[in-house]
Amino acid sequence: MFRNTYDSDNTVFSPQGRLHQVEYALEAVKQGSAAVGLRSKTHSVLLALKRSSGELASYQQKMFRIDDHVGIAIAGLTSDARVLSNFMRQQAMSSKMVFNRPAPVNRLVSAIADKAQVNTQEYGRRPYGVGFLVIGLDQSGPHLYEFSPSGNSYEYYAMSIGARSQSAKTYLEKHYESFVDCSLEELIKHGLHALRETLQQDKELNVNNTSIGILGSGSVHETGVPPSGPFRILEGDPIKPFLDSMVPKDAPPAAPAATTDEDVQMQD
Amino acid sequence: MPDMVSLSRGNSQQFNTPYSENGGTILAVAGSKFCVIAGDTRKSNAYNNETRYAPKLFRLTDKAVIAVNGFAADGNMFVNKVKQQLEWYRHGHARDMPLYEIARLLQTMLYARRFFPYYVSTILSGIEEDGTGAVYTFDSVGSYERDTCRVAGAAQSFMQPYMDNQVHYRSQRSAHGSSRPTQLPLSNVLSLVMDSFASATERNAEVGDGIEIYVVLAKGSSVQGLEKVPGAQEMTATGDGERVFVVRRNLRKD
Numbered sequence: 001m002f003r004n005t006y007d008s009d010n011t012v013f014s015p016q017g018r019l020h021q022v023e024y025a026l027e028a029v030k031q032g033s034a035a036v037g038l039r040s041k042t043h044s045v046l047l048a049l050k051r052s053s054g055e056l057a058s059y060q061q062k063m064f065r066i067d068d069h070v071g072i073a074i075a076g077l078t079s080d081a082r083v084l085s086n087f088m089r090q091q092a093m094s095s096k097m098v099f100n101r102p103a104p105v106n107r108l109v110s111a112i113a114d115k116a117q118v119n120t121q122e123y124g125r126r127p128y129g130v131g132f133l134v135i136g137l138d139q140s141g142p143h144l145y146e147f148s149p150s151g152n153s154y155e156y157y158a159m160s161i162g163a164r165s166q167s168a169k170t171y172l173e174k175h176y177e178s179f180v181d182c183s184l185e186e187l188i189k190h191g192l193h194a195l196r197e198t199l200q201q202d203k204e205l206n207v208n209n210t211s212i213g214i215l216g217s218g219s220v221h222e223t224g225v226p227p228s229g230p231f232r233i234l235e236g237d238p239i240k241p242f243l244d245s246m247v248p249k250d251a252p253p254a255a256p257a258a259t260t261d262e263d264v265q266m267q268d
Numbered sequence: 269m270p271d272m273v274s275l276s277r278g279n280s281q282q283f284n285t286p287y288s289e290n291g292g293t294i295l296a297v298a299g300s301k302f303c304v305i306a307g308d309t310r311k312s313n314a315y316n317n318e319t320r321y322a323p324k325l326f327r328l329t330d331k332a333v334i335a336v337n338g339f340a341a342d343g344n345m346f347v348n349k350v351k352q353q354l355e356w357y358r359h360g361h362a363r364d365m366p367l368y369e370i371a372r373l374l375q376t377m378l379y380a381r382r383f384f385p386y387y388v389s390t391i392l393s394g395i396e397e398d399g400t401g402a403v404y405t406f407d408s409v410g411s412y413e414r415d416t417c418r419v420a421g422a423a424q425s426f427m428q429p430y431m432d433n434q435v436h437y438r439s440q441r442s443a444h445g446s447s448r449p450t451q452l453p454l455s456n457v458l459s460l461v462m463d464s465f466a467s468a469t470e471r472n473a474e475v476g477d478g479i480e481i482y483v484v485l486a487k488g489s490s491v492q493g494l495e496k497v498p499g500a501q502e503m504t505a506t507g508d509g510e511r512v513f514v515v516r517r518n519l520r521k522d
Contacts, residue, residue, distance in 0.1 A: 226505030
């Protein structure tokens with residue numbers, strides 16, 4: 001293959017103007033299990049599929065809390081994710097200490113993007129092998145950002161990363177215009193449906209392999225959430241009501257007796 | 269506290285000490301299912317009053333309140349650093365730090381500055397893991413012990429004996445045949461706190477202006493009469509779990 005001679009050195013461009021090491025790093029993100037992020041007018045949510053190495057093993061953590069108003073889901077090398085999330089936590093705390101206000105989310109994302117870019121331009125350093133979906137809440141409302149090891153970051157209405165994430169993206173592209181007015185429960189239901197699209201044939205979402213991260217006021221299935229709606233990660237039995245709200249995969253389309261044009265079609 | 273630095277230059281300006289004494293007093297009482305921690309809000313400097321409202325009490329978690337008294341700049345910065353450590357704990361453990369762990373953390377943080385100390389007397393108060401009220405007192409370099417009732421600050425010598433007498437019945441000869449309640453109810457404690465600050469305000473120039481009282485209630489305990497206290501504000505957002513209330517009152521301003 002042509003690219004073999006240009007792909008071992010981070011600081012060497014290929015004749016096509018590509019940095020192959022960075023592209024290989026993006027591959028590492030694509031190998032990680034899927035994560036989905038979406039937002040409404042009032043809430044941002046993250047949903048992630050946790051992987052386990054076998055029946056005896058625990059499931060790999062996919063989400064981290066950065067601050068009360070920022071949370072992340074990861075795809076890729078978890079060890080790199082811990083380093084970067086630690087850095088984000090330090091930045092968030094130092095911003096709060098120095099300026100007496102929560103760190104602006106876009107600044108946190110820019111900080112890790114700039115940090116990741118350094119590793120794409122310095123000899124001897126390898127790019128980070130992890131991508132993030134970052135949700136945040138500030139005065140202008142909820143936000144969702146994607147961070148990638150190339151050093152790029154973008155804001156999104158909805159996004160997914162990781163293995164087979166294209167299927168989730170297709171679902172999100174189809175439905176994203178309805179997200180803005182969704183309730184939290186409806187938003188999570190959309191997210192779970194999107195996440196389900198990334199599953200392999202005989203697998204399903206269950207309380208062990210699914211993680212839900214929420215920013216914004218509490219849902220009807222939660223208790224004890226302060227009105228400010230700090231970021232929290234739901235796993236295990238607490239997510240059962242959300243999983244139960246999903247439309248079963250092979251259910252026939254709902255009887256059209258009372259449907260109107262405004263109903264969102266959950267099922268193809 | 270001896271002067272740490274003394275630079276004699278023969279100029280009119282001399283830098284004798286990096287510390288100031290900002291006056292004020294703090295107090296904490298532990299009940300069986302609650303604790304009360306209070307402090308006046310005056311901040312003074314020598315013969316001047318810098319402000320009538322400078323808070324000395326800070327809520328660390330739903331179960332813990334810290335009061336720092338002495339040099340306000342050191343006190344505020346120390347509390348900020350403690351809060352950062354509690355945030356790291358939350359990141360790593362997905363829960364708040366229990367009270368007895370915070371107490372030990374305060375010791376290590378204070379002793380780390382053994383050779384340029386935080387010039388504060390600290391009182392930590394709250395609800396332990398088993399639901400009982402607790403008070404921990406620290407000196408400026410981290411020596412600490414668990415207590416039931418403690419006063420620190422400018423009016424310590426006025427108020428501590430009064431509290432010993434009223435809370436623990438020390439130096440009282442028991443009236444013939446009468447029994448003493450073993451546990452003071454919350455309303456009694458609040459009255460004692462208010463009265464002792466009012467008396468200290470009368471006799472001590474550095475105490476006055478206002479008082480801020482935090483009450484931490486154990487999980488599952490009733491509101492214990494707090495609903496009748498005018499101006500009591502709840503700081504915790506949810507009704508389940510421990511609850512933290514603040515009450516503010518005026519003290520004499522002269």
